Amino acid sequence: MPRTGRPFSVRMANLGPLGWVSDRRGYRYQPTHPVTGRPWPPIPDRLLALWRELVGTPEPECCLVNSYRDGAKMGLHRDEDEEAQEVPVLSVSLGDAAIFRVGGLARRGPTVSLRLESGDLVLLAGASRRAYHGIDRILAGTSDLVPGGGRINLTLRRVSRPARA
Numbered sequence: 001m002p003r004t005g006r007p008f009s010v011r012m013a014n015l016g017p018l019g020w021v022s023d024r025r026g027y028r029y030q031p032t033h034p035v036t037g038r039p040w041p042p043i044p045d046r047l048l049a050l051w052r053e054l055v056g057t058p059e060p061e062c063c064l065v066n067s068y069r070d071g072a073k074m075g076l077h078r079d080e081d082e083e084a085q086e087v088p089v090l091s092v093s094l095g096d097a098a099i100f101r102v103g104g105l106a107r108r109g110p111t112v113s114l115r116l117e118s119g120d121l122v123l124l125a126g127a128s129r130r131a132y133h134g135i136d137r138i139l140a141g142t143s144d145l146v147p148g149g150g151r152i153n154l155t156l157r158r159v160s161r162p163a164r165a
């Protein structure tokens, strides 16, 4: 995590031309893994097809892979490290169910909680693209999809501002 250098409880990886990474210096997108220096693997066609169906153009540049085990959670945040703030963010939940909290544009405003099951999709589009959201907890043992238990969330994003036609 920025400043403290403490690890997130969520483990992260990326697919696609750009990956979201975090260290003491802050958050950013970069084309290679921060430790190995290798490019991220490509985004699978099935995920690209889902994006084309639900979002359309431009193409996503990053699929962030979040892995939740052993009480991992994610604090309230906004996805705001992308230049392309007007392009929706699409997420796919797999494995154990999770309590997803979503609010509005103010960090301290009212929120609602949703239970996300394996296979559920969340599309933050329009005004909700800038809404605060987070994962309060994982409901362990609600799915046997992920070997060893846990939850995986895939978020597809456009990072760079698309070239205008």
Ligand code: MD6
Binding pocket: 066, 074, 079, 089, 090, 091, 093, 100, 122, 123, 124, 133, 134, 135, 153, 155
């Ligand atoms: C998660 N999801 O479900 C965390 N962000 O584990 C997100 O942070 C998220 O579901 C942007 C759009 C959809 C999301």
Ligand code: FE
Binding pocket: 077, 078, 079, 133
């Ligand atoms: Fe998010």
